[in-house]
Amino acid sequence: MATTVQPQTGAKPVTSLSNEEILRYSRHLIMPEVGMEGQLKLKNAKVLLIGTGGLGAPLGLYLAAAGVGRLGLVDFDVVDFTNLQRQVTFGSGDVGKPKTAAARARLSSLNPDIQIETFETKLTSENALELFKEFDVIVDGTDNFPTRYLVNDACILLGKPNVYGSIFRFEGQATVFGMPEGPCYRCLYPEPPPPGLVPSCAEGGVLGVLPGIVGSIQAMETIKLILGRGENLVGRLLLFDALGMKFRELKLRKNPNCPMCGEHRSINKLIDYYEFCGVRGEEAPAPNVQVPEITPRELKSRLDRGDDLFILDVREPHEFQICNLKGHLIPLGELPRRVHELDSSREIIAHCRSGKRSAEAVDFLRKAGFRKILNLKGGILAWSDEVDPSVPKY
Amino acid sequence: MSIKVMIPTPLRVYAGKRDSADIAAATVGEALGRLTSEFDELRKHLFTEDGKLRAFVNVYLNDEDIRYLAKENTPTKDGDTISIIPSIAGGTSKNAD
Numbered sequence: 001m002a003t004t005v006q007p008q009t010g011a012k013p014v015t016s017l018s019n020e021e022i023l024r025y026s027r028h029l030i031m032p033e034v035g036m037e038g039q040l041k042l043k044n045a046k047v048l049l050i051g052t053g054g055l056g057a058p059l060g061l062y063l064a065a066a067g068v069g070r071l072g073l074v075d076f077d078v079v080d081f082t083n084l085q086r087q088v089t090f091g092s093g094d095v096g097k098p099k100t101a102a103a104r105a106r107l108s109s110l111n112p113d114i115q116i117e118t119f120e121t122k123l124t125s126e127n128a129l130e131l132f133k134e135f136d137v138i139v140d141g142t143d144n145f146p147t148r149y150l151v152n153d154a155c156i157l158l159g160k161p162n163v164y165g166s167i168f169r170f171e172g173q174a175t176v177f178g179m180p181e182g183p184c185y186r187c188l189y190p191e192p193p194p195p196g197l198v199p200s201c202a203e204g205g206v207l208g209v210l211p212g213i214v215g216s217i218q219a220m221e222t223i224k225l226i227l228g229r230g231e232n233l234v235g236r237l238l239l240f241d242a243l244g245m246k247f248r249e250l251k252l253r254k255n256p257n258c259p260m261c262g263e264h265r266s267i268n269k270l271i272d273y274y275e276f277c278g279v280r281g282e283e284a285p286a287p288n289v290q291v292p293e294i295t296p297r298e299l300k301s302r303l304d305r306g307d308d309l310f311i312l313d314v315r316e317p318h319e320f321q322i323c324n325l326k327g328h329l330i331p332l333g334e335l336p337r338r339v340h341e342l343d344s345s346r347e348i349i350a351h352c353r354s355g356k357r358s359a360e361a362v363d364f365l366r367k368a369g370f371r372k373i374l375n376l377k378g379g380i381l382a383w384s385d386e387v388d389p390s391v392p393k394y
Numbered sequence: 395m396s397i398k399v400m401i402p403t404p405l406r407v408y409a410g411k412r413d414s415a416d417i418a419a420a421t422v423g424e425a426l427g428r429l430t431s432e433f434d435e436l437r438k439h440l441f442t443e444d445g446k447l448r449a450f451v452n453v454y455l456n457d458e459d460i461r462y463l464a465k466e467n468t469p470t471k472d473g474d475t476i477s478i479i480p481s482i483a484g485g486t487s488k489n490a491d
Contacts, residue, residue, distance in 0.1 A: 054484075145483045168482040171403045189481040191449035206484065237479070244413075250457045250477065333407075 005045070005136045005161060005225045013044045014069070021113055025067055038227045039067060045226040048072040048135035050123055050151055052103045054211030055141030055165050055218060057089040062219040064107040064114055068226070071107065072135055074119045075099040082394075086208035123147055125270035128154040137222050138178075139163040141215060145192040146273035152177060152185035153270055156260050161225055165218040170207050170242040172214035175233045175252060176221055178261075182234035187255040187262075192277040210242050291362040294374040296386040299349060310343065312350045314361040323380060323392050325351060332357045335364060344370045351376035351383075353394070397425050397470050400477045401436075408435035422455055423466030425476055440478065452479045 017025070017039060028034040034042075047068050049056050052075040063071055079087070079094045079102050087099075094102035100118035107116055119131060123142075132138055132154050140151045140162055148166075155162040155178040162178035164185065177184045217238065224230045237250045259266040294302075302309060311327030313320060320329050330338045332352070342348065348370065350358040355378050362375045376383065384391040396416050401409045409415070410433065419425035426447075430437035440451055447453060453460045454477040460468045470476070 143484050145481070148483050166482050167484045169403050171482070173479075173482065188452065189450050193448070193450040193481060239477075239479070248457075248477075250454050250479065251459065253459060253462050 005228070014040060016040075017043070018113075021067070024111075024113070028066070033229050034227060038229070041226050041228075042067045042223065043069040045137070046070040046072070046135045047137045047139060047222055047226075048074065048132060049139050049141060050074050050147065051141035051143065052087075052089065052099045053077070053083065053141065053143065054086045054167065054206065055215035056103070057087045058212050058215035059139055059141055059219050059222075060089055060103055060107050061110065062216060063222060064111045064116075066219075066223055067111065068114065068222075070115045070117065070135075072117045072119065072131070073100050073103055074121065074123055074131065075103075076120060076122045086206065086211050088212065123150060125150060125273065128270060129158060132158050132160055135160070137161050137163060137225055139165075139218055139222055141165060141218070145277045148185060149192065149276060150270065150273045153260055153267060156184050157268075157270070163218045163221050163225070165214040167206055167210050167214050169205060170210055172210055172217075172240040172242070174214055174217045174221070174238045174240070175236060176225070179234045181254075183252045183254040184258060184261040186260045187258045188237070188252055190255075190259075195278050207242055210240075213240065213242070289359050289363040291359050291366065291375045292373070293355075293377040294349060295377050296383045299376060299383075300387045308346060310346045310348045312342065312348050312358075312361070313352070314350055314358050315352050319353065319394075322394050325380065325383065325391075327351065332361055335361055339365070339368060342370070344372070347372040347374075349374050349376055351379050353379045354381050355379040395420070395470075395472045397472075398475045399425055399429055400475060402478055402480055404480055404482060405436060405439055405478065408439055409433045419470055421466065421470060422453060422460050422468045422476055425470060426453070426466070426478075439480075450481045453477070454479060 022029065025039050028039050029036060045068050047063055049059050049072065052060060052073050060071065060073065077099050079090045079097055079099055081095055084090060084092060089103050089106050098120050100120045104116045104118050121127065128150055138151060138155050138160050140148065142148060142151065151162060160178055161176055164177050165172065165174040176182065221232055224232050235252050237252050239248045239250065254261065256262050311325055313324060313327035313329045314332040314335065316331050317329065328341070330341060350361045350373060352358040355375060358379065359375050362373050365373050380391060381393055384393050395418050397419050399415045399417055401413055401415065406413060415429055417425045417428050419428055426440065430440060440448060442448055447466065455463060455468050455470065456475055460466065
């Protein structure tokens with residue numbers, strides 16, 4: 001069953017295309033599934049993209065190219081070099097610029113006939129309903145659990161479709177939530193994982209093409225919702241495994257007892273999603289374990305003095321290949337069974353990329369009886385900043 | 395009787411880096427029990443201390459959510475596939491440590 005999204009009332013719908021637009025969209029116009037009627041639906045449609053990062057890149061590019069008349073972009077981030085491997089909206093010259101501004105420039109040059117509205121702000125429980133209400137379709141391209149639940153709940157409260165996509169390393173998921181007949185994100189996952197049980201960032205990373213594929217699937221679903229054509233992903237969770245190059249799908253059922261979209265809604269307003277997810281924001285995860293530290297400058301001067309220090313690197317082997325401080329490599333996960341490689345009579349300096357994993361290592365080793373052990377504060381990142389800029393940051 | 399259990403990327407690190415396991419079991423619960431008896435870390439990620447499946451992990455028998463079948467008592471047959479689907483939130487992936 002095809003589901004059509006009803007455009008928001010307000011501005012008078014456009015009923016014709018200019019000759020230039022007819023030329024631009026001719027490959028749509030000659031398809032019976034789109035045609036003039038469909039192209040006008042796209043022109044009159046208003047789509048809000050939450051996040052202009054990995055998923056947002058193909059979303060923005062394809063929806064702008066397809067002629068979606070009004071695109072809203074929400075992001076508070078700034079383009080950095082590590083984004084360019086996958087966030088194809090941005091060029092090297094955009095590094096340092098706000099993502100919304102850089103995306104607006106790129107999308108307007110791609111299609112000057114559409115309106116682009118940018119919201120350089122973090123999506124919050126205070127602004128979400130106000131932002132969402134002007135748009136027909138909300139597309140979730142965020143990267144954290146609190147915002148996922150916030151987008152879901154705001155969409156349900158306003159009755160808006162939520163085109164969902166998420167990725168992890170080389171796996172992706174996509175579906176459409178928020179349609180009256182279909183489930184919502186809370187039907188699928190009533191609760192977020194507690195922060196401690198999310199796989200560690202050492203296991204993070206993402207194949208650059210993956211958000212391109214998943215974001216393109218979201219763009220396709222968005223366009224189908226606007227056109228009211230085809231079978232959309234309502235009630236189906238599409239799983240994509242890039243390494244195995246396999247697509248699978250699972251049935252998603254609407255939970256009749258869902259506190260958000262079920263028969264007896266118990267959540268009637270937006271809540272504090274950071275509290276709900278047990279985190280105080282992405283930037284401030286649970287406080288690190290407190291362990292004795294050494295700053296990069298102190299370490300440098302002690303090494304220069306010729307002190308006998310044993311450098312323990314607790315990152316993964318592929319990170320060691322990027323750059324290292326000539327330390328002894330024992331990945332954090334292997335430390336318990338490789339403790340015998342360490343000499344507790346020597347002074348040990350543990351380090352990782354940022355100092356977080358090595359703090360866990362120091363904590364573990366102190367509990368195992370090591371006394372002369374310090375954590376390199378800020379890790380390799382701080383070493384590069386404060387001591388040796390020739391060491392690359394990643 | 396052999397059931398294939400698909401292990402998702404985020405949990406492979408707790409399952410000897412395997413992407414799937416073939417297990418002989420008569421119910422979904424039995425299959426997960428056998429799998430996690432081999433991998434202690436995986437058990438902690440899938441089950442609470444009192445042995446309940448965690449709320450952010452969904453288990454499917456073929457394409458159906460076991461919450462809408464007989465939950466962990468759902469019977470399995472030869473050739474069935476069990477999928478473990480944890481919630482993932484990534485949209486762009488950031489390094490944080």
